[in-house]
Amino acid sequence: MPDTGVIHDIGYQRYEGPRLGRGYAARSLYVHGIRSAYGLGRSAWAKVLPMGVLAFASMASLILVVINTQLPTQVIDYVGIASTFTYAATVFVAVVAPELVSVDLRSNLLQLYLSRPLRKSDYALTKLASLATATFLLFAIPMLIMFLGMAFNTDSGIGGVLDEVGGFAQGLVAAAIHAALLSALGLPLASLSGRRVFASGMIIALFLLTTPISGALQAFGNGALADLGGLMDPSSLLNGVDQWLFGPGIGIVRTGDFGAVYGLVTVALIALGTYLLVLRYKKVKS
Amino acid sequence: MPLIETTALQKRYDNKVTALADLTVAIEPGVVGLVGVNGAGKSTLIKLALGLLEPTGGRIRVLGLDPVADGDRVRARVGYMPEHDCLPPDMIAAEFVTHMARVSGLPKAMARERASETLRHVGLYEERYRRIGGYSTGMKQRVKLAQALVHDPELLLLDEPTNGLDPAGRRAMLDLVHRIGTDFGISVVVCSHLLGEIERICTSLVAIDAGRLLRSATLDSMTQARDLLMVEVDEDAEALAAALVSQGLEVRTDNRVLYVRIEDSSTDGDVYDKIRDAVADLDLPLHRIERQRHQVADLFREVANA
Numbered sequence: 001m002p003d004t005g006v007i008h009d010i011g012y013q014r015y016e017g018p019r020l021g022r023g024y025a026a027r028s029l030y031v032h033g034i035r036s037a038y039g040l041g042r043s044a045w046a047k048v049l050p051m052g053v054l055a056f057a058s059m060a061s062l063i064l065v066v067i068n069t070q071l072p073t074q075v076i077d078y079v080g081i082a083s084t085f086t087y088a089a090t091v092f093v094a095v096v097a098p099e100l101v102s103v104d105l106r107s108n109l110l111q112l113y114l115s116r117p118l119r120k121s122d123y124a125l126t127k128l129a130s131l132a133t134a135t136f137l138l139f140a141i142p143m144l145i146m147f148l149g150m151a152f153n154t155d156s157g158i159g160g161v162l163d164e165v166g167g168f169a170q171g172l173v174a175a176a177i178h179a180a181l182l183s184a185l186g187l188p189l190a191s192l193s194g195r196r197v198f199a200s201g202m203i204i205a206l207f208l209l210t211t212p213i214s215g216a217l218q219a220f221g222n223g224a225l226a227d228l229g230g231l232m233d234p235s236s237l238l239n240g241v242d243q244w245l246f247g248p249g250i251g252i253v254r255t256g257d258f259g260a261v262y263g264l265v266t267v268a269l270i271a272l273g274t275y276l277l278v279l280r281y282k283k284v285k286s
Numbered sequence: 287m288p289l290i291e292t293t294a295l296q297k298r299y300d301n302k303v304t305a306l307a308d309l310t311v312a313i314e315p316g317v318v319g320l321v322g323v324n325g326a327g328k329s330t331l332i333k334l335a336l337g338l339l340e341p342t343g344g345r346i347r348v349l350g351l352d353p354v355a356d357g358d359r360v361r362a363r364v365g366y367m368p369e370h371d372c373l374p375p376d377m378i379a380a381e382f383v384t385h386m387a388r389v390s391g392l393p394k395a396m397a398r399e400r401a402s403e404t405l406r407h408v409g410l411y412e413e414r415y416r417r418i419g420g421y422s423t424g425m426k427q428r429v430k431l432a433q434a435l436v437h438d439p440e441l442l443l444l445d446e447p448t449n450g451l452d453p454a455g456r457r458a459m460l461d462l463v464h465r466i467g468t469d470f471g472i473s474v475v476v477c478s479h480l481l482g483e484i485e486r487i488c489t490s491l492v493a494i495d496a497g498r499l500l501r502s503a504t505l506d507s508m509t510q511a512r513d514l515l516m517v518e519v520d521e522d523a524e525a526l527a528a529a530l531v532s533q534g535l536e537v538r539t540d541n542r543v544l545y546v547r548i549e550d551s552s553t554d555g556d557v558y559d560k561i562r563d564a565v566a567d568l569d570l571p572l573h574r575i576e577r578q579r580h581q582v583a584d585l586f587r588e589v590a591n592a
Binding site: 011012013014015017018019020021022024025028029032041042043046103104107108109111112113114115116117118119 | 336338357358359361362364366368370371372373374375376377378381385386388389390391392393396400403407417433437438469470471
């Protein structure tokens with residue numbers, strides 16, 4: 001009889017359990033991406049900016065609930081949150097996109113992912129999905145707060161709650177479109193540089209430098225030129241899509257009769273960004 | 287079945303740089319040392335085996351599969367430890383290895399369990415709850431090994447695992463690799479440009495040079511066939527060499543040191559006697575006579591020179 005209370009080294013154990021394939025590997029990477037976008041599982045400093053932007057947006061949404069319920073008409077609705085929070089989301093993407101891809105390039109972690117069942121395109125698309133989901137949450141959580149606030153404050157019973165559900169659903173659709181476009185523009189840029197600073201800078205530059213061009217076209221152009229000027233920068237473009245789909249709520253840009261063009265350009269840009277991202281990882285040195 | 291089998295394998299980068307030229311080799315299970323100078327094509331061979339690169343000519347099969355067509359299946363059964371740093375500094379080691387286990391296809395609970403077990407096997411205990419950024423080079427190398435081992439691969443590819451380690455760290459890492467090959471029962475291909483270092487732990491060696499196979503054999507067959515006696519005299523080594531050659535011995539001179547080849551152990555005493563007599567006849571000051579320990583390196587040098 002061996003003595004009780006002795007810890008025996010049972011040695012190395014072979015793994016006989018299941019090995020889930022590529023799909024599971026991609027899902028694991030996806031969840032990991034969303035978590036690290038918000039700094040979970042990383043250092044305290046990594047949480048400051050993404051969590052800060054989210055907290056700020058949630059607080060703004062809470063204030064909106066108060067204003068909306070105090071005033072006779074709703075000032076900003078759910079789609080309005082998507083439109084007005086675009087700039088905050090831009091900052092979020094500029095900070096988080098490099099975190100998702102540049103760090104993997106710089107630390108060579110990409111090499112370890114690619115030596116596993118994942119393929120290069122799996123990696124690229126999974127990272128894009130992570131960023132889009134994280135950005136979507138940045139819109140959706142404040143919208144949820146607004147929904148809860150408005151639904152509890154409604155004066156018209158269940159009908160009022162259903163109205164809010166409809167608005168909330170529209171808001172989520174707008175949030176998904178915003179998240180998809182901003183991610184599809186930001187991630188390919190971030191994947192070009194292993195330096196976080198440069199990657200963030202490129203994304204900020206894309207969003208900031210296009211704004212005056214689009215603004216100038218809208219201000220000084222006439223007719224169709226002015227109506228199409230909003231296509232030139234992402235925030236105006238997204239606002240145009242919001243107006244086209246859900247009617248003029250927050251009208252930052254004038255789209256005239258070209259609402260569908262805004263929609264088409266958005267879809268085309270999402271497709272192009274995704275394609276370029278996959279192409280970029282096809283060419284990555286392994 | 288060989289672990290890795292190549293036939294006339296060729297890899298050229300951008301049609302200019304030739305990393306591998308006509309490499310035909312069969313790597314059998316065990317602890318296999320893949321040796322060659324820097325740039326000989328070791329890392330390229332490993333990347334071809336993982337399906338990360340496509341060959342520009344010839345054929346490669348890993349665990350009986352084609353790594354280009356069946357890359358996912360090959361990579362699920364192979365563990366890879368790259369040469370260079372590849373760890374995210376702001377993750378906790380235990381979480382990182384768990385994450386990599388999941389990306390290799392292990393369910394969540396199993397991934398967590400195997401991650402802490404594997405980290406213990408590579409010698410990281412309480413430290414595994416610290417951030418990797420604060421680790422020493424030796425600890426980072428252990429984490430790199432753990433992530434390659436965590437999904438219990440059939441084949442482990444280690445690219446220069448002793449890179450950047452101090453002598454004690456090198457020894458510990460090599461012992462660990464040896465233990466993985468013998469106790470854990472996992473076949474290992476370990477790349478190194480330091481032959482003397484890995485010959486201690488390998489069951490066979492494959493030497494490549496300029497993208498071609500130099501030699502491939504089990505360590506037993508090499509050392510048996512080629513035992514050398516090192517004889518050092520203070521003066522007139524040439525005369526002694528001539529005397530020994532005339533006795534029918536095979537001798538190579540390196541400054542004042544003679545290397546005398548011993549065919550097999552039964553005639554050992556004979557050779558010792560001949561050397562003693564020759565030294566005595568020439569009245570030379572004999573400095574030392576000893577059996578060469580690092581004869582494998584010597585062997586490869588001979589082949590390279592020839």
